[in-house]
Amino acid sequence: DKAAPEDKSKIRAKVFYKERWIKEKGFEQRLIVTYSIKYRDYQRKIRNAQIERAQKAIENNPTKIKKCNANDYKRFITKTSCTADGEVAENEIYSIDSALIQKEEAFDGFYGVCTNLEDDVSEIIKVNHRRWEIEECFRIMKSEFKARPVYLSNDDRIEAHFITCFISLIIYRLLEKRLHEEFTCHEIISGLRNIEFYNTQCEGYIPTYTRTDFTDALHDAFGFRTDYQIISTSMMKKILKETKK
Numbered sequence: 001d002k003a004a005p006e007d008k009s010k011i012r013a014k015v016f017y018k019e020r021w022i023k024e025k026g027f028e029q030r031l032i033v034t035y036s037i038k039y040r041d042y043q044r045k046i047r048n049a050q051i052e053r054a055q056k057a058i059e060n061n062p063t064k065i066k067k068c069n070a071n072d073y074k075r076f077i078t079k080t081s082c083t084a085d086g087e088v089a090e091n092e093i094y095s096i097d098s099a100l101i102q103k104e105e106a107f108d109g110f111y112g113v114c115t116n117l118e119d120d121v122s123e124i125i126k127v128n129h130r131r132w133e134i135e136e137c138f139r140i141m142k143s144e145f146k147a148r149p150v151y152l153s154n155d156d157r158i159e160a161h162f163i164t165c166f167i168s169l170i171i172y173r174l175l176e177k178r179l180h181e182e183f184t185c186h187e188i189i190s191g192l193r194n195i196e197f198y199n200t201q202c203e204g205y206i207p208t209y210t211r212t213d214f215t216d217a218l219h220d221a222f223g224f225r226t227d228y229q230i231i232s233t234s235m236m237k238k239i240l241k242e243t244k245k
Contacts, residue, residue, distance in 0.1 A: 009180040012038045015125050022114075033112045034125055038181070039132055040109025045184065046139075047104065051076055051096065058094045065094060076100060140172070141165050144189045178221045183214055191215065197231070204232040 017034040050073035057065055058077060065077055078097040113128050141147040147165040152158045175188060183191070191214040197205035209215070211227045219225050224239045231239070 008182065012041075012181055015129060017121060017125060019121055029114045029116050030118075031112065031114050032121060032124060033110060034128070035109045036111070036129070037109060039111065039129075042132060042136055043108045044105070047101070049073075051101065054096060058096070062092075062094045137169060140185050141169060144172075144185055145169065179214075179217050182217065187214055191218070195226075197226070200230070204230050205236055206230050 015034050015036045017032055019030060019032045021028060022031045023029075053073040054076040057074065065074055065079075069075075076097050077094055078100075080093040080095070111128060111132075113124070115124060117124060145165045145168050147162065150158060150161060152161060172185070172188065176183070176185075179188070191212065195207075195209050195215065198208050199205055205226075207227050209227070215227055219227070222243050224242065226239070
């Protein structure tokens, strides 16, 4: 049987862990290793975007592929300078390093921390759990909300720009919770942007967007429908009023 949305949300939010005390070079400390489905999905999302960038680099401009650091998307690009027979190839061949991807995926969702604190494990986990979520917030601000680069010079306009982005982030997080964390940030943001209507001026609004799992979940969460009929002007005003609560 399929689990209810509330159950799925609870499972994704859970953090599993194991702990033990270790002693290295005379220094004793507590090793805590956690596993989170939500963190696993986050890591895979970041990696998939990096793999996509790596593939584009191979296809479009392989001459600019140079040495990279441990977190650079170029780490997924491998270079071959010889043929299958072991002979020197005329041209360098670039491809995606699937072995490295598999190796990294094996550790998705895991996070280890060493500490000499004797606090309750749940409290230590809460602190560390916030680290990657904060990192995710910065990524969302930069990618989906286009917080950077900032093409402004006046201080008040710069402040207004970041306040707008921060408020948008809060609204997004609240919406994510309301939708039981079943959709990615890109699915939510792009889904909202695609919800458009044709204003008939007299009869009301005709939906021009395609119905998806996201729009169905959005309608269920907020108790209204806009995807299968003309929405009168009065009804649209009522929906806007109700969803602001």
